[in-house]
Amino acid sequence: MMATEKNTKVEFDGALGERLAAALSWPNGKTRGFAIFAHCFSCSKDFVASRRIANALTDHGFAVLRFDFTGLGRSGGDFSDTNFSTNTQDLIAAANWLSENYDAPSLLVGHSLGGAAVLAAAPEIPSLKAVATIAAPADAEHILNQFTCSVDDIEANGEGQVDLGGRPFTIKKQFLDDVRAFDLPAQIAKFRGALLVLHSPVDNSVGIENAERIFKAAKHPKSFISLDDADHLLTKLEHASYAAEVISAWADRYIPAQAQKTQTEGNVVAAESGEGKYHLHVDASGHQLTIDEPLSAGGTDRGPTPYDLLAAALGGCTTLTLRMYADRKKWSVTHIQTRVEHAKHHADDCAVCGEGHEGRIDVFTRHITIEGDLDTEQRRRMLEIADKCPVHKTLEKSSAIVTSLVE
Template sequence: MTSEKFTFAGHAGHMLAARLDMPNGTPRAVALFAHCFTCSKEIVAARRLASGLADNGIAVLRFDFTGLGHSEGAFETTTFSSNVADLHAAAAELDRRGLTPTLLIGHSLGGAAVLRAAPDMPSIKGVVTIGAPADPGHVTHNFGAALASIAEHGVAEVQLGGRPLNIGQGFVDDVAAANLQPALAKLNAALLVLHAPRDHVVGIENAGEIFLGAKHPKSFVTLDDADHLLSKPADAAYAVDVITTWSRRYLPAPVETQVAKAPEGTLRVTETSPDSFAQTIQVGDHTMVADEPVKVGGTNTGPTPYGLVSAGLGACTSMTIRMYARRKGWPVDGISVDVDHGKCHASDSKAGNKIDCFTRTIHLTGDLDDEQKARLLEIADKCPVHKTLERTNEVVTKLG
């Protein structure tokens, strides 16, 4: 992963501080991230989400809204609508760089902002909200007694997150008038709602309102006991895993990764781009991904080639056992197969050469006696992939 700092002009011409986290090789998607109210692009959750998504092949632009973090401008002059306008400016900057965004991700009030912005961004195919309010005016609950002072003086200092910030009447009026329902109704993108039931800052009922207001395709995934700011590394990592998996269904692959359908009976593997190790695997109507770990130059978007070989052995072993148990009527309630791949010394090799070794550990559940278990262990060795791996094979290579 590489990270680049730069600035771009926001809605009012102020220079906004941004950071672009890029995966190794060509990104399979480009995301624009909107941080939480009064936060910045460097908040822990934003950093962890961006780096995690970049490790999974998704480029992420995060930036400081006008008047926050390292961006220019006075925060007290901004509004919810100006935040949405800053998002449009950020999307235009990505487009100028040849990285047109297809995914919007918003945290807290940033989630409300991406919902408002998405219908006016034709390139967006997926929207993710994290702990977002269904009513942007929800944030004014944090202003307390300062609301009266803001109304009287036009601007007042409010303590938020242990630090003072000046809030203007324009923000209060604008956020109170904001209504997400029309934007949700016009949302022409898949929606993923992430929310924690124990979020004490933005209650879980907000997730329900957002979900019900949107059209399909839409998904909701709970963040369990995560706090509002996703301060625990495990919670941010879980959000990354969910977004990564979900996005593969709804975000189109870049043009160079789209694969012409292979002839019937042929498995076709096509590289994602010349700059990465990621591969798109097409088997009939099914598509998979292969890659290498980040530590060896990959982007970790899928299992390694040897991982796929091990998967074939494990799947075939389980299927073979199930077919036999089904035919015998034996009470096998569940089967799982662990496969470990490594190198071991060939017993008949005078030169001490090493060969590939696949170690299977078979887990069976059900009311089976020792004799049945032993027989099923023998049946595992009759797995066709097992037999293929143990035979001497030949690979014929030709140019197409």
């Protein structure tokens, strides 16, 4: 997918039904994959570290969704009604929104308690290939150590006001109950993708021992990077930039550029691979194919010929058209197969070519096998439907081919 603008403001429904404010940052070229960034709870999607990391990821080909959790930043809702579980569900809602509107995310990045949230959400998002955390606590209950008021007072009064990063927040007792019950190490152990843990040894808010606990709970592949003298919020630009570049370079290994995918059907690129005289690499709307010529023609025979692919398109379209029709009619069809033969005949010798053809002509012969409980009339109708296959119609009609030379 080619980006039409660098940043797009979007909204989606969070775990509690509130509208969450988000920004979708696009790369300059083709999108290799989608990532989600979860900010620390005393920050927002527009915090300097959030923007810096998103920009670095877009430089590496990722489209990055940053959003404000329920009740934070520009998102709707009351933070006092949230807890660690709802924040985790907000992340899953973000992943679902990406899947429905663009493509499923392959990378999650989380900062501070946002890092704990991505660790908790990761096993619930099947598309993920990699997760990176920055200064993340090893358990959700760690946030209770940051409260400026007494936890006992919150339990006694049902709620209390706390200071997080210089900002006041109202915390209810249900928040305490939720973080105490949440088993984050168990969630970490469930994730089967790659994990990168970034942490500063001088972090005074979330100690370096948390990185060790996360690392031990995780399965391989896993990596650790020290952020040296960085503070918890990465307030210095050079620290945020370093973390961003490390994450981006690390992600390249697990989500390589050649895995990039486009959403647009009908975009095909065929390029010489350098692996043989006629061997080509093909990107067909994000799907990787190979084209080659047989050994007798000077090729390496490691892929179908262009005419083989043309025949495959006809056979595939025929089979799919018949399946769609049978399903719509609710007919008992258990299996459909189309075998296509391609040959060139002289028009004068071609019994099925009809009038108006001269010289040699391409003839595609289809042999269709339909298994199922169909009567004679149903089989006759299926044969008629085969001729309504879109590729069949394209091959029978004239097509316009417009060619330009790219400078």
